[in-house]
Amino acid sequence: MSARIHDVAVIGVGPAGLAAATVTASLGLSTIAFDESPSPGGAIYRALTTTPVRRPEVLGPDYWRGGNLVRAFQAAGAEYLPATSVWAVARRDDGAFDVGVTGGRPAARVAETFAARALVIATGTLERPFPVPGWTLPGVVTAGGVQALLKSAALVPEGRVVFAGAGPLLWQVAWQCLNARARIDLVLETIPRGRLAEAMRHAPGFMFSGYLARGLELVRAVRRRTRVVEHVEALEAQGEGRVERVRYALDGTWHEVAADALVLSHGVVPNLHLAAALGCEIAWNPTQASFEPVVDAWGGTTIGNVFVAGDGAGVAGVEAAIARGRLAALAAANALGRIDAARRDADAESPRRAVTHGLRGRAFLDALYRPADAFRRPDGDTLACRCEEVTAREVRAAVRAGATDADALKVATRCGMGPCQGRFCALTACEIVAHERGVSPADVGHPRVRFPVRPVTLAEGASWSATPAAERTEERDPR
């Protein structure tokens, strides 16, 4: 076959993917980058090149700093396919990987297969599930969702707006909305009483991190402009056909406020479906209460030439994500014989320091913002699985009836079998199973993930071929 095989395929062009593709392309490796968004930047730098939000103070300096990263990527010469989803990956006989992608307008979807000798998976994070009664009501949205609407469409929630949860993202989005002169009536913070004291043993690292000054500034700015209730123990959205009221419990007493929007955030967790479906080993991270692919110091997974870079390999923040993108790129370049180990190690010194710097203070944030048990292990009528509408009670009953792991649970209840393929319920399901069995989620394990990692039509599926669409690749990029 004369099929063209790319050296490196980068999946996701947030901070880690942008950095990785920039390094591999600059080293002369033919690089192709796929991303589901229409413009580069990932969630954190979403719509950076296209945002209609012109006043720079609305999104803040940390957002605009991403411009350097995007410009370097655009200049480096990687082939870039925006608005394109990866739905399948398979190892070929020659050791390279076939990567099945789909993109294009809904009525003219095009499915194609590309090939690459190494993969850098930089799929970032998704919002941690926040299973409370009423969390599926229209008008209840994630903080990341509100941020995406602001960045890409200059839309902000209006009416009576309630934010609830804990963590840096919640405060950052509240701050950005207030900068945009949006209204926020109330912030309900869910950090349990006594948690700050527990987290203080990690304070020394935090004191010398970039998070402290910046984080305090955001929190103070939000507190000046809106009411904050701390130590909220339970939360509920209510309404007919949409959220109309938010109820919250404080010291055992329920309170109620009228609301037109409820914005939820308990932080983010690795988006690991692609790595999991490929067969990379997945492990439980007890500090972050989430699953993540097992990686070495370069982002190398348990599968040769497959790297996971950035927060998709464990949440460490944007500075570390950029650096981990560079490290994965250097390791891939070495694995493909483009640079020797001495060059790889020399070039890795600067990003290694950046990882260390970026991780400083992370232990404090992880300890402080780990959601309280009741928010991770719901009970009663709360939906654990949004797609298949499986309640926490049904999940618990299935575990007691013998479904003692997440895969058995799927069969027994359909929890995880809907279109999101478990992205928004796998963590909750594992936590509930572990709770019922009295073991750690590490002992339960992440449910099996299979290709296709996103729904495709039969026609798209039928386009999957063992050999890549070489001719089409050459049409696109006549190098």
Add this chain to the structure above:
Amino acid sequence: MYARLPDTPRDVVAVTIDGEPFDARAGDTVAAALLASGRLATRTTPISGAPRGPFCMMGVCFDCLVTVDDVPNQQACLVTVVPGTRIRTQHGNVALAPSPGVEG
């Protein structure tokens, strides 16, 4: 409801939502256009018929599934509007549309 920031001029993109004309803005996703039009609920579920609307806005929750240009079950947060985009909210299980042309 959602409001557009005042100081963000952008070209109008004429689309239809459930047959009614709506002026979206260039760069809007279908989800953004639906929310800007005042619709928080954009489908009902096939299981209980409960109303749902856009939730994560980043392609992972699949709660914003709508019919776009007669193709059902499209993730509204991942499709950008173009002039003439036909958006329909979905109710329960939707019939399979004729398969879109696929190359490959």
